[in-house]
Amino acid sequence: MRVLAWIIERARGAGGARETVLGFEPDYGDLNWSGLEFSPEKFEAVMRADAAPWERELAAHDALFVKLGAKRPEVLAAERDKLAKRLTG
Numbered sequence: 001m002r003v004l005a006w007i008i009e010r011a012r013g014a015g016g017a018r019e020t021v022l023g024f025e026p027d028y029g030d031l032n033w034s035g036l037e038f039s040p041e042k043f044e045a046v047m048r049a050d051a052a053p054w055e056r057e058l059a060a061h062d063a064l065f066v067k068l069g070a071k072r073p074e075v076l077a078a079e080r081d082k083l084a085k086r087l088t089g
Contacts, residue, residue, distance in 0.1 A: 002031050021086040022049055054087050 006026045009015030017024040025047060028040045061080045065072045 002033075006031055020047075020049065022083075049087075051087060054083075058084055058087070 003026070006015050009030075010017060010024070016027060016030045018027055028043045058080065061076075065077060065080070
């Protein structure tokens with residue numbers, strides 16, 4: 001619910017965000033942490049994007065695209081390529 005509330009605030013133009021290789025994400029202060037003990041350090045650790053799992057994810061995308069062949073929507077291929085570029089810097 002905390003993330004959903006952040007998404008709604010973003011849609012209303014009021015919520016903050018930071019741009020990362022994976023897209024826009026909340027900063028620690030953008031979420032309501034009332035009633036929950038979750039430190040900024042723990043938040044940063046959870047939000048960190050490790051390269052190795054994402055490389056495996058991109059390989060899985062490639063395998064799926066081979067199976068789809070000509071049925072593969074070009075927009076998916078374009079998004080996959082943009083993600084790969086962001087992840088590799």
